[in-house]
Amino acid sequence: MDKYGTVGVASAQAPVPGRWRDFFDGDVFYSFKHSPAVMIAAAITFLCIFAALLAPWVAPHNPFDLKTLNLLDAFTPPSWTAKGNPTYLLGTDDQGRDVLSTIIFGSRMSLLVGLLATLLAMAIGVSLGLVAGYAGGKIDAFIMRVADIQLSFPAILIALLVDGLARVALPREMHDQVALYVLVLAIAASGWVRYARTVRGSTLVERNKEYVQAARVIGRHPLAIMFTHVLPNALGPVLVLVTLHIGEAIITEATLSFLGVGVPPTQPSLGTLIRIGNDFLFSGEWWILVFPGGALVLLVLSINVLGDWLRDALNPKLR
Amino acid sequence: MPDTAISVKPLIEVKDLAKDFDVSRPWLNRVLEGAPRTLLKAVDGVSFSIKRGETLSLVGESGCGKSTVARLICGLYGPTRGSVIFDGVDLATIDTRNRMLEMRRRFQMIFQDPYASLNPRWRVGRIIAEPIRSHDLLSDEGAIRKRVGELLTQVGLSPLDADKFPHEFSGGQRQRISIARALSSNPEFLICDEPTSALDVSVQAQILNLMKDLQREHGLTYLFISHNLAVVDHISTRVGVMYLGRIVEIADTKTLFARPLHPYTRMLQSAIPDIQMSGKARTPVAGEVPNPLDPPPGCAFNPRCPHANERCRAERPELLPYGDALVACHGIQEGRIPA
DSSP: OHHHHHHHHHHHHTHHHHHHHHHHHSHHHHHHHTOHHHHHHHHHHHHHHHHHHTHHHHSSSOTTOGGGOOGGGTTOOOTTSTTOOTTSTTOBOTTSOBHHHHHHHHHHHHHHHHHHHHHHHHHHHHHHHHHHHHHOHHHHHHHHHHHHHHHTSOHHHHHHHHHHHHHHHSOHHHHHHHHHHHHHHHHHHHHHHHHHHHHHHHHHHHHTSHHHHHHHHHTOOHHHIIIIIIHHHHOHHHHHHHHHHHHHHHHHHHHHHHTTOSSOTTSOOHHHHHHHHHTTGGGTOTHHHHHHHHHHHHHHHHHHHHHHHHHHHHOGGGO | OOOTTOOSOOSEEEEEEEEEEEOOOOHHHHHHHTOOOOEEEEEEEEEEEEOTTOEEEEEOSTTSSHHHHHHHHTTSSOOSEEEEEETTEEGGGOOSHHHHHHHHHHEEEEOSOTTTSSOTTSOHHHHHHHHHHHTTSOOOHHHHHHHHHHHHHHTTOOGGGGGSOGGGSOHHHHHHHHHHHHHTTOOSEEEEESTTTTSOHHHHHHHHHHHHHHHHHHTOEEEEEESOHHHHHHHOSEEEEEETTEEEEEEEHHHHHHSOOSHHHHHHHHTSOOTTOOOOOOOOOOSOOOOTTSOOSSSTTGGGOTTOOHHHHHSOOOOEEETTEEEOOHHHHHTOSOO
16 A cells, blocks of 8 residues: 555656646747737736735835825826826826825726636536536527526626625615625626536537546546536636636726726725826826826737737637 | 245346426416316336346337337336346345445447447547546556456457547448447346447347357347347247237247237237248238227227227226236236137
């Protein structure tokens, strides 16, 4: 027994460096090395994630610490202009908050909402798609008809509906506390369908394969078969969907925040910043709008470029 | 009809098993077009029994329902009619999941396509141990590993192969892994659904011999599904010939190959390539299997049968004893066709 034990340990560890080597030698990494656009997009994405994670340490100012704010600094233009102040690289807004710092903190909120909403949508969509595809029959028909109905509403409309319901159902103080979660739920509710459809499709293919039938003959529980056999084999396309969906979720969040139904103004996201900046665009304080807007475009564009590349790189027919 | 001649109780008994597949158009189309439901009778009243240690083969052309029989017995499909009795217990009467699980331990299945029957993302060790874990046969990880190693050795692989993925193996090796998985719960009965038809001819013989050795060592009982008569001749004790969802002839292998009775069996047998080029006259395999959605009246084989007469076209023959065999043919029973 000891002999087998040691054999198992030795060879169980061996594949790990092998897998990494496979990854760096593989087609995916090759196509990554040979497309500069993708490398730039990856750099920007990781820079944003890094800055967002470490916002309190990276940002030059804390825009939400009221003690450090000085209204006399309000509307300072970017530092390279004639009236600029070198302390505020990208200028300040109407309350004297450093625009660069608000962008860093704002993208933190945007990324958080985008990621949480995508993960929630994925969890809902993958589970429902798996059940629909594996169970078939009436359950399948029911889930997919709900998905069809869902798909006929624009995402923003569903998000506004969920947010509206939450506002009616919850008292005002509580609403501010749970605003973030309501927003995540609203965006996820409008995004789960694509996962359900993709996973249902792959599940329909996988469930008729003989390894799934073998597990049924062995007597495994249907849920165990779904999650240990079918799911890992149906998950490939979901990875690509997730990447593309994060960008979209960030945009939806920004839209909702721009419309004023998103995160509370005390924790602004990029969308909130754009809404604030929008008020000052025509009075000449362009930087309050342009920089958060530019940051949003750059972040979403980078994520989408990465997602597109991943889709092509993982598709054997396009290699 | 109690058969007192058989003193040994059969391990598995199949009585009047039938399976219809609903291949109707969708509900809305049926309502709009006034079309009735269409049922495909994949298996239509099949009965046989297999004694412990025996190998029964079911042969027939594609679409004759032999794989459906295999899937009905192992519970992948629910039967439309009839029953499967395993060691005296009717599988349809088992109501709790635990009792069914206990039954499932005792019979396992080997599938046709070794490239599809192993989960590509699982290591071989985990694949083989799945029945052991599922039935809680061993709980200690070390013991499971040891058992997997033994099983791999038994099927002619190395215990070290447990850490590899299925794509690292050839078709024949994968089929060995399938066999190891099927054996891991110590079953008594194996359902083999064309286990060699996806393999090279040279590898087929190895797998068949392995299966025969394992049968001898473990006292296994096989139900062997195949369309290859040469393979069937090699492995089975008894052979059932299926045509369009029914058994047309069932006999001991020797009897069946030495003196085939049913015209369909004769046609199949004369189609086996003959290496000696003996020059004996062949009955060419003529015609095609009729559409199972619209089977011909009477004997299903009558459109292709050279001996068919009015009775064959009107009345369906039952499976009746003739000599050592059971055969469903009016011509044989009437003595019209020379035996």
